[in-house]
Amino acid sequence: MTDSSAIVVEGLRKHYGATKALDGIDLQVAEGTVQGLLGPNGAGKTTVVRILTTLLRADSGTARVLGFDVVRDAQKLRGAIGVTGQYAAVDEKLTGAENLEMFGRLYRLSGRTARARAAELLERFELADAGGRLTQTYSGGMRRRLDLAASLIMRPRVLFLDEPSTGLDPRSRAQVWQVIEDLVREGTTVLLTTQYLEEADQLAHKITVVDLGKVIAEGTADQLKERVGGARLEVIIARGGDLSAAGGVLARFANGEVNTDGDRRSISAPVAAGAGVLPDLVRALDEVSVALDDVAVHRPTLDDVFLALTGRPAEADPKPDPEADHRADPSGPADGLDPEASGSGGPGPETGPGERELVAG
Ligand SMILES: Nc1ncnc2c1ncn2[C@@H]1O[C@H](COP(=O)(O)OP(=O)(O)OP(=O)(O)O)[C@@H](O)[C@H]1O
Ligand SMILES: [Mg+2]
Numbered sequence: 507m508t509d510s511s512a513i514v515v516e517g518l519r520k521h522y523g524a525t526k527a528l529d530g531i532d533l534q535v536a537e538g539t540v541q542g543l544l545g546p547n548g549a550g551k552t553t554v555v556r557i558l559t560t561l562l563r564a565d566s567g568t569a570r571v572l573g574f575d576v577v578r579d580a581q582k583l584r585g586a587i588g589v590t591g592q593y594a595a596v597d598e599k600l601t602g603a604e605n606l607e608m609f610g611r612l613y614r615l616s617g618r619t620a621r622a623r624a625a626e627l628l629e630r631f632e633l634a635d636a637g638g639r640l641t642q643t644y645s646g647g648m649r650r651r652l653d654l655a656a657s658l659i660m661r662p663r664v665l666f667l668d669e670p671s672t673g674l675d676p677r678s679r680a681q682v683w684q685v686i687e688d689l690v691r692e693g694t695t696v697l698l699t700t701q702y703l704e705e706a707d708q709l710a711h712k713i714t715v716v717d718l719g720k721v722i723a724e725g726t727a728d729q730l731k732e733r734v735g736g737a738r739l740e741v742i743i744a745r746g747g748d749l750s751a752a753g754g755v756l757a758r759f760a761n762g763e764v765n766t767d768g769d770r771r772s773i774s775a776p777v778a779a780g781a782g783v784l785p786d787l788v789r790a791l792d793e794v795s796v797a798l799d800d801v802a803v804h805r806p807t808l809d810d811v812f813l814a815l816t817g818r819p820a821e822a823d824p825k826p827d828p829e830a831d832h833r834a835d836p837s838g839p840a841d842g843l844d845p846e847a848s849g850s851g852g853p854g855p856e857t858g859p860g861e862r863e864l865v866a867g
Pocket of ligand 2: 551552553592668
């Protein structure tokens with residue numbers, strides 16, 4: 507533990523019956539930085555956030571935020587943090603402005619101060635025009651932004667964001683990212699959970715990868731990608747093509763293990779150079795008379811990180827976003843530089859009523 511740590515977590519455990527939601531998590535987040543907590547469904551991300559925001563008690567281990575113990579100093583801690591839950595917690599029957607004012611009043615701001623703060627936040631989140639409308643008319647992206655705005659009412663020094671952009675379209679996601687970047691520039695410490703390496707890549711100074719309640723890797727986005735091997739090349743061999751000959755060719759370009767999936771006639775391998783090797787690869791396959799149905803360059807996704815770290819795929823989204831892949835016509839080179847990560851699946855049915863109200867109370 508150092509003085510400049512905003513969050514210090516040691517040996518956190520939480521079991522639900524036989525399920526080890528957290529199985530000994532350690533974490534240190536330096537003040538003024540963004541810490542990404544990356545992991546697939548059920549990894550334990552929300553459980554960490556709930557413990558750190560005093561909404562849930564761990565079975566064992568310790569956690570301090572801004573020096574406050576999450577159990578002993580819970581009351582003081584609540585005044586210093588903001589939290590945006592995984593599912594937007596706005597009151598549909600109120601307008602955007604009324605929602606924000608209500609949160610201000612919950613935090614015991616005067617009516618006037620709450621109104622002023624609400625107006626300021628609506629402006630900041632580009633919701634000023636919509637501020638007078640009932641939030642049931644808001645799009646998912648607008649709700650997310652309002653939710654984020656509500657967590658900022660008290661100008662928290664540490665902000666917890668649980669999957670802030672899941673279910674948002676690319677434009678809304680970019681807006682949310684921008685807001686987070688601005689907050690960090692102003693000195694806020696952020697702990698951000700996400701299922702998308704791309705999001706952690708964009709925002710986080712440091713990323714902790716969790717799986718089954720354990721930390722399985724830590725580092726910067728670049729360090730994690732290095733472990734994956736840059737990008738992943740995949741070729742789909744035409745029916746009747748020689749898979750093993752193709753595998754041999756791919757091995758020459760790979761900087762890691764070559765995987766063959768006979769059913770899909772797919773061969774894939776990590777490559778350091780990304781899309782740049784495509785023309786050479788296609789030529790080399792042509793030389794051994796292997797015809798292709800498809801060539802793709804996948805930028806590293808959480809799935810790739812998982813495969814590299816654990817040898818098994820992450821049980822990520824059931825429906826991966828097709829934009830996450832970069833399909834290329836075998837006849838021409840592709841670039842794999844689309845800045846958009848995958849993102850599908852919106853707020854689910856497990857919406858908890860007003861987590862923030864608990865924090866406020
Ligand atoms: N109240 C609960 N009762 C029983 N099991 C729970 C409860 N809350 C969480 N779990 C289990 O604990 C594990 C971790 O859950 P958690 O919600 O922290 O995961 P997560 O990483 O946030 O997943 P997601 O990406 O789906 O939000 C899962 O196996 C989950 O089913
Ligand atoms: Mg969660």
